[in-house]
Amino acid sequence: MSLSRVLSGAALSLAASVVLAADPDQAIRAALTKLQPDMPIEAIAESPMTGLFQVHLKGGRMLYSSADGQFLIQGNLYQVKGGDAVNLTRQAESKGIAKLISDIPLSEMVVFSPKEPAKAHITVFTDTDCGYCQKLHSEVPELNRLGVEVRYVAYPRQGVGSHGYNGLVSVWCAKDRQDAMNKAKSRQELPPGNCENPVAKQYELGQMIGVNGTPAIVLGNGELIPGYQPAPQLAEIALKAK
Incomplete structure (x- = not known):
């Protein structure tokens, strides 16, 4: 729409x-x-x-x-409160997005978790062909070290049937999704995937909530952040929004 x-x-x-x-x-x-x-x-x-x-x-x-x-x-x-302007629209929209994201089973994501219990999490709409997605992925170990769990969902920017779409299907159909994501984000070609997968469904969800580029990062409170953020800055934002 x-x-x-x-x-x-x-x-x-x-x-x-x-x-x-x-x-x-x-x-x-x-x-x-x-x-x-x-x-x-x-x-x-x-x-x-x-x-x-x-x-x-x-x-x-x-x-x-x-x-x-x-x-x-x-x-x-x-709404002006105590001299500050509170964005009521963003608050309401973030609640709606948080609900939709929370309905995605973890089994349908590619999750990179810290060794210790996570202090916060982010959900990232990603495309394996996206340069800034690759840059963000290279900083996932640092995000994990800072206590942030990274949950990937698929968003092939060029749509269903594109090279990026096929690459994401290969990741989601791999026996080891984390390893496949690592390879895809380092620009390695993966074997074609052939399985039931949520890539098209997650792409439609991204469009519905207003994602128009990658990476698109959803914080724990549902706030949508478009574009790449350096790991230290992103971790700080994520920890505040948990």
Whole structure:
């Protein structure tokens, strides 16, 4: 689903899609589904701002709407507390992402754990053909030393059927996934994989939560960090977000 596609036509379409209903939930759903029939609405609720409703979409993303569905906002809602601006939208979206990530079984990931019990974990959407993914992988031992468990999920940037997709399938179908990941990230070609695997499913999940490049790092609290971060900096962030 493309939010930009939804909002690009909102100015012309919303006036015609107004549904006069006493229930804001019904009015907002009717307006949005008229704009896009497959809009993945999960829940609608009052926001902390009076008169504004928050529309939770599948994948953790959020829109805001007037009670009658005539007006939409795509962006961040902040609350000023004690002189600080708290990003309420990011907090809510992170909770949704954290729930989706927690639903992925560890058996469907490639996990690199510290020798001692982990103090925190990160989930990394990765592509074996990605240079910065390879750089991040070279720092996994340091992340482990700092107490951070690294959990890989698949995100072939060029899509299903690409070279990166086939490489990830080879990793997930290997008897020793960790060894296969190490080899793939050092640019070694792996034997073709042939097994039931979650690569396509994880790619779709990444798209749904807003991943548009790799590596994309999800902290323990669901916050999504796009791009490579050096191990010391990443470990510090991960430990604070556990």
